[in-house]
Amino acid sequence: MRQPSPTLHDVARVAGVSTATVSRCLNSPGQVIESTRVKVNKAIQDLGYSPNFGARVMAARRTNTIGAIIPTMENAIFARGLQAFQEELRKNGYTLLVASSSYRPEVEEEQIRSLIARGADGLLLIGHERDPAINRFLETQNVPALVAWAYDATAVLPSIGFDNLKSMCDLATKVIEMGHRHIGLITAETNTNDRARQRVRGIQEAAKTAGISPDNLCIIETSYGIETGAKALETLMSAKPRPTVVMCGNDVLAVGAIRRARELGYDVPADVSITGFDDIEIATVVAPQLTTVHVPHREMGTNAAKALIEMVEDNKPGEVTELKVSIRLRESLAPPAG
Amino acid sequence: MRQPSPTLHDVARVAGVSTATVSRCLNSPGQVIESTRVKVNKAIQDLGYSPNFGARVMAARRTNTIGAIIPTMENAIFARGLQAFQEELRKNGYTLLVASSSYRPEVEEEQIRSLIARGADGLLLIGHERDPAINRFLETQNVPALVAWAYDATAVLPSIGFDNLKSMCDLATKVIEMGHRHIGLITAETNTNDRARQRVRGIQEAAKTAGISPDNLCIIETSYGIETGAKALETLMSAKPRPTVVMCGNDVLAVGAIRRARELGYDVPADVSITGFDDIEIATVVAPQLTTVHVPHREMGTNAAKALIEMVEDNKPGEVTELKVSIRLRESLAPPAG
DNA sequence: AGCTTCAATGTAAACGTTTACATATCAACA
DNA sequence: TGTTGATATGTAAACGTTTACATTGAAGCT
Numbered sequence: 001m002r003q004p005s006p007t008l009h010d011v012a013r014v015a016g017v018s019t020a021t022v023s024r025c026l027n028s029p030g031q032v033i034e035s036t037r038v039k040v041n042k043a044i045q046d047l048g049y050s051p052n053f054g055a056r057v058m059a060a061r062r063t064n065t066i067g068a069i070i071p072t073m074e075n076a077i078f079a080r081g082l083q084a085f086q087e088e089l090r091k092n093g094y095t096l097l098v099a100s101s102s103y104r105p106e107v108e109e110e111q112i113r114s115l116i117a118r119g120a121d122g123l124l125l126i127g128h129e130r131d132p133a134i135n136r137f138l139e140t141q142n143v144p145a146l147v148a149w150a151y152d153a154t155a156v157l158p159s160i161g162f163d164n165l166k167s168m169c170d171l172a173t174k175v176i177e178m179g180h181r182h183i184g185l186i187t188a189e190t191n192t193n194d195r196a197r198q199r200v201r202g203i204q205e206a207a208k209t210a211g212i213s214p215d216n217l218c219i220i221e222t223s224y225g226i227e228t229g230a231k232a233l234e235t236l237m238s239a240k241p242r243p244t245v246v247m248c249g250n251d252v253l254a255v256g257a258i259r260r261a262r263e264l265g266y267d268v269p270a271d272v273s274i275t276g277f278d279d280i281e282i283a284t285v286v287a288p289q290l291t292t293v294h295v296p297h298r299e300m301g302t303n304a305a306k307a308l309i310e311m312v313e314d315n316k317p318g319e320v321t322e323l324k325v326s327i328r329l330r331e332s333l334a335p336p337a338g
Numbered sequence: 339m340r341q342p343s344p345t346l347h348d349v350a351r352v353a354g355v356s357t358a359t360v361s362r363c364l365n366s367p368g369q370v371i372e373s374t375r376v377k378v379n380k381a382i383q384d385l386g387y388s389p390n391f392g393a394r395v396m397a398a399r400r401t402n403t404i405g406a407i408i409p410t411m412e413n414a415i416f417a418r419g420l421q422a423f424q425e426e427l428r429k430n431g432y433t434l435l436v437a438s439s440s441y442r443p444e445v446e447e448e449q450i451r452s453l454i455a456r457g458a459d460g461l462l463l464i465g466h467e468r469d470p471a472i473n474r475f476l477e478t479q480n481v482p483a484l485v486a487w488a489y490d491a492t493a494v495l496p497s498i499g500f501d502n503l504k505s506m507c508d509l510a511t512k513v514i515e516m517g518h519r520h521i522g523l524i525t526a527e528t529n530t531n532d533r534a535r536q537r538v539r540g541i542q543e544a545a546k547t548a549g550i551s552p553d554n555l556c557i558i559e560t561s562y563g564i565e566t567g568a569k570a571l572e573t574l575m576s577a578k579p580r581p582t583v584v585m586c587g588n589d590v591l592a593v594g595a596i597r598r599a600r601e602l603g604y605d606v607p608a609d610v611s612i613t614g615f616d617d618i619e620i621a622t623v624v625a626p627q628l629t630t631v632h633v634p635h636r637e638m639g640t641n642a643a644k645a646l647i648e649m650v651e652d653n654k655p656g657e658v659t660e661l662k663v664s665i666r667l668r669e670s671l672a673p674p675a676g
Numbered sequence: 677a678g679c680t681t682c683a684a685t686g687t688a689a690a691c692g693t694t695t696a697c698a699t700a701t702c703a704a705c706a
Numbered sequence: 707t708g709t710t711g712a713t714a715t716g717t718a719a720a721c722g723t724t725t726a727c728a729t730t731g732a733a734g735c736t
Contacts (some may be wrong), residue, residue, distance in 0.1 A: 007692055018716045023694060033714060048478055053401065053457035055692035057392030058721050065435075073411065073421040083411040086438060095456055096405075098436045117435055118403065119391030141343055150621065204558035226619055231541060255623050262625070282566055285593050287600070287625040345722055356686045361724060370686060393722035396691050 006047040026051065028327050037251045045243040057119060059240035066308060069111045075224065075252070077281040077297055079124070081148065084104025084301030085124065092309050094121075094142050103224070105192055109134055116141050122303055122312040124148055128155040129159050129194040144311035144318065147292035148197055148304045151322045158311075158318025160304050162325045164195045168202030168247075170273060171327055173243055176210045178335045180273065183207065186229055186234035186241035186253045199277060201271030218243055222253070230263075237264065237272070242273060244336035251276035251292055258332065264282050279328055288331030293317050353381035364389065395457060404646060405435040405453035406462040407446055409531075411518035413562065414618040415591070415635055416464070419486065422639030423462065426435055430647050440564075443530055444497055447472055454479050460650040462486055462642055466493040467532040481482075482516040482649035482656065486642045488533055489660045496649075496656025498642050500663045502533045505631050506540030506585075509613060512550045513583055516673045518611065521545065522581035523557045524567055524591050537587050537615060556581055560591070567594025568601075575602065575610070582610060582633035589614035589621050596624050596670065609673035617666055626669030633663050 010021045017036060024031050025040040031067060032040070043049075043107045057063050066089055070078045094219035097115055101108035108134070110124075112134060115123060123145040135156050147159035154204050175183070185203055188196040200219065207217055218239050222228040233256070236246055248254035254276030261268050268274055268288055276283060283290040300323055310316045349441040352355045355374060362369050363378040370378070381387070395401050404427055424434045435453055437659045439446035446463075450472060454462060461476070461483040473494050476483050485497035513521070521541065528535040538557065545555055556577050560566040567586060571594070574584055586592035592614030599606050606626055607610055614621060614630035638661055648654045 008694095009692080019693080020695075020717075021715060024715090027694080031714075036714080050455060052396070052692050053397075053455060054395030054397075054723095055721090058390070058396055059692075059694040059725085061392075061694090062722075063391065073417045074423070076414065079386065079414075079417045086411070086436065087440075090437070096436050096655060097451065098434050099428070100421060102425075113388065114433060117391060118401075137386055137388075141388055143662060202369055210373050217604075226623060248458050252619075259623055272703080274400075280589075282620055282623065285564060285597055285620065303471075305632075306351045325582075346724095347722080357723080358687075358725075359685060362685085365724080369684075374684080390722050392693095393691090394724080396693085397724040399691080484726080555708095 004054075006049045007052070008049075010047055011040065011049050012045045012049060025096045031227045035189055040169060046201045062121050062312075063119035064093055065095050065118070065120050066122045066124065066305075066312070067098055067099065067107055067115030067118070068124040069099045069101055069115065070126050071103045072224075072264075073098070075294070076282070077167065077250070078149075079279045081297040081301035081304075082278070084298040085305045086301075088305035089309070090303070094305075094309065103189070103192055105130065113125075113137070116143050121147070122308045124308060125157070127194045128152050128159065129192070132156075146308045146311065146318055148324065150198075151320065153235070156176050156196070158307075158320050160300060160321040160323065162295060162323045164198035165202040165205070166242045168199040168277065168327045169206045170202075171277075171293055172206035173201040173210070174327060175247065175273070175275065175333065176206060176212065176327075178273075178333070180243075180245040180246075180336050181212060182203055182216050182241050182243045183212075183218070184233075184239070184246040185217060185249075186232040186236070186246060186257060187219060187221050187249040188224050188253065189221055196249050203247060213219035221298070224250070224252060226252055226259070229253035230260035231256075231294065233257035233260045233274075234264065237261070237266065242272075246272060247275045249277060251278045251290060254290055254292065255282055255286050258288070258290065263329045269332055270337060271291070273336070274331045275333055283330070286332075291333035292328050293325050294328045296323055299323060343390075343412055343475035344387045345390065345510055346387075348385055349378065349381045349387050352356060352385060353378045367549065371390075398579060401457035401459055402432050402649070403456070403458050404432050404460045404462065404557035404643075405458035407437045407449045407453065407458070408440045408464050410562075411436070412437050414620070415588070415616045415633070416487075418618070419635040419639035422636040423643045424639075425600045426640045426643035427647070430643070432643075432647065441527070441530055451475070454481050460484070462495055462646060462648045463495070464488070465532045466490050466495065466497065467530070469475065470494075481613065484642055484646045484649065484656055486638055487538075489658065491658045496658050497643075498631060498638060498645060498659040498661065500661045503540040503543070505663045508540075509565070509615075509629075509631055510541040510544035510585065511548070512667075513585065513613065515669065516611075516671070516672050517548060518583040520554050520579050520581045520583075521556070522571075522577070522584040522633060523551075523555060523586075524570040524574070524584060524595060525557060525559050525587040526562050526591065527559055531543065534587050541585060548669040562588070562590060564590055564597070566593035568598035569594075571595035571598045571612075572602065575599070575604065580610075583613070583671070584610060585613045587615060589616045589618045589628060592628055592670075593624050594628065596626070596628065608675060611671045611674070612620055613671055621666070621668070624670075629668045629671035630666050631663050631667045635663055637661060 006020045011022045099111040147157045151161040190197040220232040222232045276290045279292045279294035346357045437449035485495045489499040526534040558570040612627045617630045617632035
């Protein structure tokens with residue numbers, strides 16, 4: 001039923017040349033004289049030849065494939081960065097292998113092994129936190145890895161991203177300058193997510209600097225989603241004293257918080273201010289528009305691809321790159337009433 | 339600096355067995371006695387061994403890799419479905435190769451060839467519209483392909499999805515029943531996107547059935563995005579007579595339309611109703627909440643994965659599956675004023 | 677004991693490329 | 707005419723698995 005596909009040998013035989021010449025026609029045509037090339041190409045056409053991937057990979061020792069493991073594709077911030085990453089890879093002749101970890105470290109570990117077993121020439125990972133054994137594994141496998149969405153010059157792996165702590169600290173400082181003293185905080189789970197943890201610490205540091213007691217900081221940790229953000233806001237609004245601002249670890253939580261606030265009859269920002277982090281599209285669409293931290297996702301994806309390709313091709317050690325973020329002040333943040 | 343990774347031979351040597359036994363340990367552990375398996379696994383651990391992909395593929399003649407080509411990962415509707423697709427693949431030991439076409443047919447074609455050259459065992463594609471030559475190519479290469487996000491029993495390739503035409507027709511019928519007679523329509527580009535085209539035709543048919551003249555249908559075609567949706571709404575609102583409802587080809591366009599309507603001082607839905615399509619998360623977050631067509635994205639992704647794996651493993655011909663959609667009536671749609 | 681069976685393991689031949697090295701050809705030049 | 711160098715092509719050895727087949731040894735039978 002399934003007839004064997006033609007091989008290099010078949011092409012060589014039909015064209016009346018050696019396999020080496022056929023291979024060169026495909027990989028470095030400049031080395032082959034015109035007349036030969038024509039013969040070979042005709043044979044390839046006639047036979048409907050397409051090179052065998054496995055054999056090619058084995059002989060050439062690379063797959064031209066880069067793996068990426070992200071928590072989830074559903075989160076817009078990863079989707080956008082990943083899209084840019086993939087576009088840049090494609091420009092350079094690489095293909096993207098994707099896996100998602102659902103924010104679970106043991107799944108991420110399994111996925112790392114799986115992508116390497118599938119011949120990924122390099123790996124894009126999110127965040128720095130992982131079992132040291134994995135880093136050793138990456139080393140023995142000789143697969144370069146780059147961390148994105150985080151910046152940490154002291155970490156084992158090179159990274160490209162922004163300083164989550166400092167960015168959030170800057171935003172919190174602005175919030176405090178406006179006069180807010182009771183701050184609610186909705187964060188994604190911090191135990192397996194170093195970005196989330198950094199952001200919380202950023203707020204804590206800003207509060208400390210401003211001489212605000214940690215007791216005035218009411219923190220709720222929840223899983224990722226619009227609905228969970230909504231629930232968390234409800235809880236916060238019944239705290240005593242009620243926070244005058246709710247800072248959220250990301251835009252999705254913030255959007256959920258805004259929705260629930262509205263549903264509960266609170267005016268945003270008159271009754272309560274709300275801030276986010278990431279500046280995904282949704283931030284400008286909600287009413288009121290969301291004050292948030294803008295992160296250059298596409299730039300990060302593109303640069304990550306470039307850096308990783310260099311690491312793979314030139315065996316270059318990875319560099320640590322910090323990207324600039326900026327605060328987008330929009331309607332959802334205002335000084336507290338009174 | 340870069341020492342070669344350990345091979346099957348190294349493992350065999352360290353464990354004191356043959357390469358065949360090591361291979362069996364990996365692929366059919368039942369055939370190997372417990373004591374041997376322990377020795378081998380220890381050797382694998384100690385060496386940090388991971389099988390070479392190319393060699394494995396070449397010897398086994400399969401990659402356990404499925405390719406997907408979607409217009410873009412940035413669009414939430416593809417991201418969510420793709421995430422579910424990937425999760426189901428993983429459950430079955432497959433990995434996902436991703437490429438994006440940016441809605442450009444020639445790029446899609448190139449990506450199809452590229453993914454096949456990389457050994458994809460099967461392919462997930464979006465929409466039915468493509469050069470017949472590509473379908474022939476898929477056939478000669480013996481790579482099964484499945485179309486998602488569309489349903490068409492008469493098409494060459496099997497598909498899983500919903501009836502874009504009928505779904506939109508149903509929504510339009512509801513809109514018309516409410517009393518709307520002047521309908522604005524914002525659609526994504528229809529020349530390279532059969533889903534968009536079907537949706538437009540759905541509205542046209544509903545209008546025809548209700549005896550509404552095509553002149554009362556004002557169609558604007560634009561590229562995908564919140565901002566383009568906003569611009570299109572602005573244009574529509576200056577048409578004479580002004581439409582009492584603006585139906586949008588997808589939620590993203592609709593959300594942009596809502597925003598601009600608000601910015602221009604129109605009340606939605608009192609001054610103008612707005613509808614979307616897809617029911618992505620954003621639909622429940624905008625104010626007013628968006629009336630739209632709910633599509634079971636995750637279900638589609640999961641089922642697509644199952645079907646494709648069957649096609650690959652059992653050489654089964656693909657089936658055509660229609661999924662049910664449902665209309666979500668929310669605040670943004672109301673009868674016209676007066 | 678001798679024979680058969682079966683499970684566990686070993687041996688070695690593919691699998692289809694790429695590429696270092698060898699060889700052939702030919703033009704240019706002393 | 708012989709030498710040199712450049713260019714085009716051929717030869718054959720990897721590359722690291724899987725797997726058909728061969729071998730071994732022990733258990734179960736007569």
